[in-house]
Amino acid sequence: MTTASTAVPRKPIRWGRVAVHLGCLAALLVMLYPLAWLLATSLKPANEVIASLNLLPSHLEWSNYKTAFEGVNDVSIWRLLGNSLLIAGGAVLGNVISCSLAAYAFARLRFRMRGPLFAFMIATIMLPHHAVLIPQYIIFNKLGLVNTYWPLILPKFLATEAFFVFLIVQFMRGLPRELEEAARIDGCGPFRSFYKVILPLTRPALITTAIFTFIWTWNDFFTQLIYLFDPDKFTLTLALRSFVDASSQSAFGPMFAMSVIALLPIVLFFLAFQRFLVEGMASSGLKG
Amino acid sequence: MTTTQTPAVPVPATTAPPGKRPKRQREGAAWVFLSPWVLGATVLTLLPMAVSLYLSFTDYDLFNAPRWVGLRNYTQMFTEDPRYWRSVTTTLTYVVIAVPLQLALALVVALALKNMRRGKGFYRSAFYAPSLLGASMSIALVWRALFNDGGTVDHLTGSGGWINKPGWALLAVALLTVWQFGAPMVIFLAGLQQIPAELYEAAAVDGAGKWRQFVSVTVPMLSPVLFFNLVLQTIQAFQVFTPAFAVSAGKGGPADSTLVYTLYLYDRGFVASHMGYASAMAWVLLIVIGAVTAVLFRTSRSWVFYASEGDR
Numbered sequence: 001m002t003t004a005s006t007a008v009p010r011k012p013i014r015w016g017r018v019a020v021h022l023g024c025l026a027a028l029l030v031m032l033y034p035l036a037w038l039l040a041t042s043l044k045p046a047n048e049v050i051a052s053l054n055l056l057p058s059h060l061e062w063s064n065y066k067t068a069f070e071g072v073n074d075v076s077i078w079r080l081l082g083n084s085l086l087i088a089g090g091a092v093l094g095n096v097i098s099c100s101l102a103a104y105a106f107a108r109l110r111f112r113m114r115g116p117l118f119a120f121m122i123a124t125i126m127l128p129h130h131a132v133l134i135p136q137y138i139i140f141n142k143l144g145l146v147n148t149y150w151p152l153i154l155p156k157f158l159a160t161e162a163f164f165v166f167l168i169v170q171f172m173r174g175l176p177r178e179l180e181e182a183a184r185i186d187g188c189g190p191f192r193s194f195y196k197v198i199l200p201l202t203r204p205a206l207i208t209t210a211i212f213t214f215i216w217t218w219n220d221f222f223t224q225l226i227y228l229f230d231p232d233k234f235t236l237t238l239a240l241r242s243f244v245d246a247s248s249q250s251a252f253g254p255m256f257a258m259s260v261i262a263l264l265p266i267v268l269f270f271l272a273f274q275r276f277l278v279e280g281m282a283s284s285g286l287k288g
Numbered sequence: 289m290t291t292t293q294t295p296a297v298p299v300p301a302t303t304a305p306p307g308k309r310p311k312r313q314r315e316g317a318a319w320v321f322l323s324p325w326v327l328g329a330t331v332l333t334l335l336p337m338a339v340s341l342y343l344s345f346t347d348y349d350l351f352n353a354p355r356w357v358g359l360r361n362y363t364q365m366f367t368e369d370p371r372y373w374r375s376v377t378t379t380l381t382y383v384v385i386a387v388p389l390q391l392a393l394a395l396v397v398a399l400a401l402k403n404m405r406r407g408k409g410f411y412r413s414a415f416y417a418p419s420l421l422g423a424s425m426s427i428a429l430v431w432r433a434l435f436n437d438g439g440t441v442d443h444l445t446g447s448g449g450w451i452n453k454p455g456w457a458l459l460a461v462a463l464l465t466v467w468q469f470g471a472p473m474v475i476f477l478a479g480l481q482q483i484p485a486e487l488y489e490a491a492a493v494d495g496a497g498k499w500r501q502f503v504s505v506t507v508p509m510l511s512p513v514l515f516f517n518l519v520l521q522t523i524q525a526f527q528v529f530t531p532a533f534a535v536s537a538g539k540g541g542p543a544d545s546t547l548v549y550t551l552y553l554y555d556r557g558f559v560a561s562h563m564g565y566a567s568a569m570a571w572v573l574l575i576v577i578g579a580v581t582a583v584l585f586r587t588s589r590s591w592v593f594y595a596s597e598g599d600r
Contacts, residue, residue, distance in 0.1 A: 017404075017405075020400050020404065021404075021407065023400065024397075024400060024401070024407075024411050027397065027415075028411070028414055028415070031414075031415065031418060031467065032414075033440075034427065034430050034431070034434060034467070035421070037430060037434065037440065038426070038427075038430045041433070049433075053440065053443045053444070097324075098324040098325065098328070101321045101322070101324060101325070102321065102322055102324065102325035104321050105318045105319075105321035105322045105325075109315075109317060109318035109321065110315065110318065111315050111318035111319065111322070112315070117322075120329070121325070121329070124329070124333055126519075126523055126577070126581060127333070127574070128523070128526070128527050128570075128573055128574055128577055129527065130527065130550060130553055130570045130573055130574075131336075131337055131340065131570045131571065131573065131574040132332065132333055132336035132337055132340065133336075133557075133570065134336075134340050134343065134557055134563055134566055134567050134570060135335070135336035135337075135339035135340045135343070135567075136332060136336050138339070138343075138350070138563070139331075139335075139336070141350065155328060155332050157324060158324050158325065158327050158328025158331070158332060159324050159325035159328050159329075160328045160329075160332050160333065165325065189317070190317040190318075190321075191317065191320075194321070215420055216423070218424075219423040219424040219425075221425055221529070221530045221533070222529050222530070222550075222554070225554075226554075226558050237424070237425045240425045240426065240429060241425060241534075243429065252433070255429065256429070256430070256433075259425075259426035259427075259429055259430065260426070262424065262425070262426045263421060263424060263426045263427075266420055266421060266424070267421075270417055270420055274413045274416075277416070277420065278412060278413060278416055278474055281416070281419075281471050281474045281475065282474050282475060282477070282478035
């Protein structure tokens with residue numbers, strides 16, 4: 001064991017620590033197995049997919065990716081990717097703008113009914129999406145907006161994801177009041193001091209909001225499933241769903257190649273922003 | 289309250305002197321900032337809730353005008369629809385299996401990582417990753433293949449594909465939730481790190497062993513975080529959809545064993561176009577989630593310990 005050989009001779013080996021590390025590594029292997037399996041299967045020839053436990057393909061079947069790039073239902077994967085990006089990008093923009101505006105009012109400004117409205121906002125975090133789903137669908141249907149991207153993006157511009165309002169409120173409450181006092185003495189109204197003083201300082205919370213919004217919207221399935229019908233409006237998630245119905249084994253390779261492509265943006269986001277993601281999640285659970 | 293190098297953890301608000309600013313002007317400005325939220329809360333939350341309550345007393349198929357039927361949707365649901373009850377028991381079973389398993393695993397891993405000197409950050413990130421990926425269709429499809437006939441689980445246990453066996457399919461779905469234990473784990477870990485070291489030192493001086501310290505210091509100090517995780521994960525578990533959809537190709541099979549509540553709601557509302565019936569289902573879900581949350585809050589008084597009571 002390398003731990004034993006590299007340990008400084010005079011120090012006794014902490015067997016407890018070694019055991020914890022070994023336990024964590026074992027757990028990690030089990031946890032990462034599905035991801036390794038996904039990557040391996042996306043490169044396997046069709047006849048090897050369920051034939052054996054062997055994770056490694058006999059040869060790398062790059063044609064799976066070639067097939068995946070041709071897309072589904074005559075819609076190219078670039079189109080699907082673009083649609084997914086458009087929806088996720090719109091959602092990010094909407095959430096960052098609308099949630100930070102609402103959060104500033106709750107965190108810093110005085111107005112009538114602030115207490116009850118704040119309590120109501122918190123309550124909507126707990127509200128199951130399904131309670132409002134059908135009438136929202138009917139409203140968008142009446143407006144002729146079903147089978148467009150509006151129902152997926154517009155709500156984000158109206159701060160409907162209260163979780164993020166709460167996250168930003170918590171962050172803004174931690175900023176020293178003196179900053180705005182100073183800005184006010186310099187002649188800044190609430191709008192200038194929001195834009196010039198508070199917003200730049202809130203950047204960490206805004207980045208957390210943006211990343212989570214992107215990932216959640218990217219992964220979202222239910223809303224896209226009910227609102228989008230035309231294959232050329234589909235997102236990657238919906239295109240993958242088409243594979244659920246086609247259960248033939250020959251489609252396995254390309255299906256998982258496309259699954260890898262669909263996960264790639266999230267993996268990249270995770271690698272680039274893992275600190276924000278982990279800290280953002282950690283802070284959400286604390287009574288800050 | 290701040291942890292080291294944590295930009296996103298809010299620091300406690302500094303107590304501000306009472307405002308001497310022109311109130312009128314501020315009040316108007318506040319409503320400008322609030323306007324998107326107010327519009328969303330009324331048009332996309334309150335109004336839809338009221339409308340769906342109304343629709344739950346009607347027969348409505350999206351094309352013809354809603355027809356008032358009184359309580360018929362509700363009576364039909366509770367007395368004449370075995371699939372409805374199936375979806376209720378399926379969801380409850382799922383919640384009762386998935387949530388405790390997930391939280392137990394999250395707590396054990398958080399405790400293991402708490403005092404780790406090296407590699408803590410790495411493990412924390414690595415265990416957290418599935419929480420971001422797990423909600424995706426890609427992973428749901430992987431799960432379907434792993435637990436299918438000839439999948440890894442079949443090869444290892446010889447039990448056949450779980451997703452084709454009524455007694456086992458739901459367990460496969462629950463394991464996908466357990467796999468995503470990283471999010472509550474990170475929250476546990478943050479909570480553990482906020483427990484003052486002096487408490488452990490004092491307990492040790494008083495002769496408390498490791499186990500005693502865990503029971504008398506860690507558990508009460510962590511109980512608010514445990515409570516938060518319990519409420520959050522329970523509410524989320526009641527609304528599980530994507531994995532059940534993927535595992536059963538949207539049908540809830542085999543033999544309705546993965547027909548979770550939201551899947552049946554989707555089936556009634558958007559496949560069968562019984563919007564009134566689906567609205568009634570949505571309201572029952574809302575009431576049940578509200579009731580469960582209320583019960584959790586009520587029981588929490590006896591087991592959740594708030595050290596800083598009255599502090600804020």
